[in-house]
Amino acid sequence: MKETPMEMKIRSKMLPGNLTRDGFLGDDTRELNEIIADDERLLTKIGITADEIADRLEYFYDEAYNSFEEEIIIDKTYKIKLLSVRGKILCPFSHPAGFPKGMITFTNLKYNEVLEWTPLNIHMIRDHHFFEGRNSTHRLDPEICKKLLF
C-alpha cells in the first residue's frame, strides 16, 4: 500500500529529533500502515487486543502516578516507578491533544524484564494500534506486553 500524504506527514513527525529525541520508528523501514497492520495481525495471532494492552499499561501508570513517584510493587510481581517530567508531548498522528511526558519504569520481577512507557504510548496503542517501529527505544511489542503485563 502506498503512503498517503497524511501518512508521510505523520511519519516525518516520528523521525528522531522532531517530537522526541529518539523518534518512534527505530530502524523500521516499513510504511506506517504496514507497521500497524503487522502488529494487528500479531495481536490476533496471540489472542489479545490493543485495548486490553492499553488498559493494563494505563492501570500500572495510574498506580505509579498515585504513589507519588515512590517505587511500589503490585501483586508481588510488578515493580513500578514513575519519573515525572514537566511538559506535554503531542500525538504524532496529528491529534490536537497533549500528553504528559512522565515515564513509567516497569519491572516484571518473575522474569526480571523491564518495560518503559508514557501516556502517549498508551494513547497510540489504544487509538492508533501503534506500538512503535522495530528496534525503537520504546517499542512495546505486543507479545512481550502479553508476557510481562498480565
Ligand SMILES: [Zn+2]
Ligand atoms: Zn493520537
